[in-house]
Amino acid sequence: MKVTVVGAGAVGASCAEYIAMKDFCSEVVLVDIKEGFAEGKAMDLMQTASLNGFDTKITGTTGDYSKTAGSHVAVITSGIPRKPGMTREELIGINAGIVKDVTANLVKHSPEVIIIVVSNPMDTMAYLVHKTSGLPKHKIIGMGGALDSARFQYRLAEALEAPISDVNGMVIAAHSDTGMLPLLSKATRNGVPVTEFLSDEQQKYVIEETKVGGATLTKLLGTSAWYAPGAAVSVMVQAIACDQKKMIPCSLMLEGEYGQNDICLGVPAIIGKNGIENIVNITLTADEQLKFAEAANAVREVNGDLKF
Numbered sequence: 001m002k003v004t005v006v007g008a009g010a011v012g013a014s015c016a017e018y019i020a021m022k023d024f025c026s027e028v029v030l031v032d033i034k035e036g037f038a039e040g041k042a043m044d045l046m047q048t049a050s051l052n053g054f055d056t057k058i059t060g061t062t063g064d065y066s067k068t069a070g071s072h073v074a075v076i077t078s079g080i081p082r083k084p085g086m087t088r089e090e091l092i093g094i095n096a097g098i099v100k101d102v103t104a105n106l107v108k109h110s111p112e113v114i115i116i117v118v119s120n121p122m123d124t125m126a127y128l129v130h131k132t133s134g135l136p137k138h139k140i141i142g143m144g145g146a147l148d149s150a151r152f153q154y155r156l157a158e159a160l161e162a163p164i165s166d167v168n169g170m171v172i173a174a175h176s177d178t179g180m181l182p183l184l185s186k187a188t189r190n191g192v193p194v195t196e197f198l199s200d201e202q203q204k205y206v207i208e209e210t211k212v213g214g215a216t217l218t219k220l221l222g223t224s225a226w227y228a229p230g231a232a233v234s235v236m237v238q239a240i241a242c243d244q245k246k247m248i249p250c251s252l253m254l255e256g257e258y259g260q261n262d263i264c265l266g267v268p269a270i271i272g273k274n275g276i277e278n279i280v281n282i283t284l285t286a287d288e289q290l291k292f293a294e295a296a297n298a299v300r301e302v303n304g305d306l307k308f
């Protein structure tokens with residue numbers, strides 16, 4: 001299994017590192033536009049192989065996509081991250097052009113590739129890849145829900161004063177500060193609804209802190225996060241590489257599901273060797289349905305700024 005990661009910056013390198021550490025791929029190719037950067041990151045990571053005990057071969061290239069030929073999966077992390085005080089949506093002006101070019105290069109050299117879109121604003125970038133790549137819809141997967149769900153579980157464990165392994169929960173809808181929808185109604189501690197343990201105030205705290213999880217880290221770090229994003233991507237790549245049929249919330253093209261059409265938004269999906277193998281329809285409360293529709297309206301407005 002060959003995986004390409006475009007963008008050898010914070011998220012790209014973290015994702016390559018987690019993929020290598022889990023040792024389920026034969027090869028990871030890092031691509032960056034900055035001269036020598038991907039080569040340097042690849043060499044540094046390879047020098048951890050004997051220390052960390054993995055056999056995955058990591059190579060780097062400055063924009064030579066022939067080196068990515070025959071990739072099964074490609075991850076797009078190229079583009080700029082936000083700074084404190086910015087929204088993800090403000091990145092569209094620069095990142096749309098980058099994502100469009102990178103997609104064309106990837107598909108040219110790996111026509112069968114499955115693309116995982118990470119660059120922000122992610123739901124809109126996933127939509128852009130759908131509109132420009134010519135790939136079938138099951139091969140384009142936006143990464144947002146896996147990360148947001150991990151942050152939801154972190155906040156739930158904190159409020160419950162429980163180990164994270166006791167907690168389960170999922171975030172759907174948009175990967176944005178306002179459009180995220182943490183499904184508190186379905187979150188559990190070892191199968192027991194968390195709503196049995198948390199006060200209304202605690203529930204509100206968990207939801208709000210989850211939604212601004214990325215902004216909180218951006219404020220602390222001066223740029224956006226990379227460890228949890230890299231780990232979230234590695235989980236998705238592994239689900240494909242090992243045909244795990246895992247249910248992961250991903251941003252994917254909706255064609256009637258959840259009452260939406262012609263939009264990429266986060267919903268639970270079964271991820272396996274073919275990419276998106278099934279879209280899972282779950283029952284939402286009336287309030288959740290309303291919030292999902294509001295998130296869709298906001299993403300649709302951002303999509304309107306795209307030029308194909």
Ligand SMILES: NC(=O)c1ccc[n+]([C@@H]2O[C@H](COP(=O)([O-])OP(=O)(O)OC[C@H]3O[C@@H](n4cnc5c(N)ncnc54)[C@H](O)[C@@H]3O)[C@@H](O)[C@H]2O)c1
Binds near residue numbers: 011081091117
């Ligand atoms: N979807 C998510 O959950 C999620 C999570 C974290 C970050 N992000 C997004 O991922 C992107 C990357 O974040 P980061 O922190 O790694 O940024 P970064 O600046 O550390 O890395 C980005 C890299 O992309 C490279 N790049 C730029 N244009 C390129 C091109 N045309 N071809 C190849 N490489 C190119 C840059 O040289 C840089 O090394 C941002 O848009 C950020 O908002 C998304």
Ligand SMILES: O=C(O)C[C@H](O)C(=O)O
Binds near residue numbers: 082147213214
């Ligand atoms: O917050 C950001 O801008 C980066 C990313 O989308 C995240 O959620 O960490």
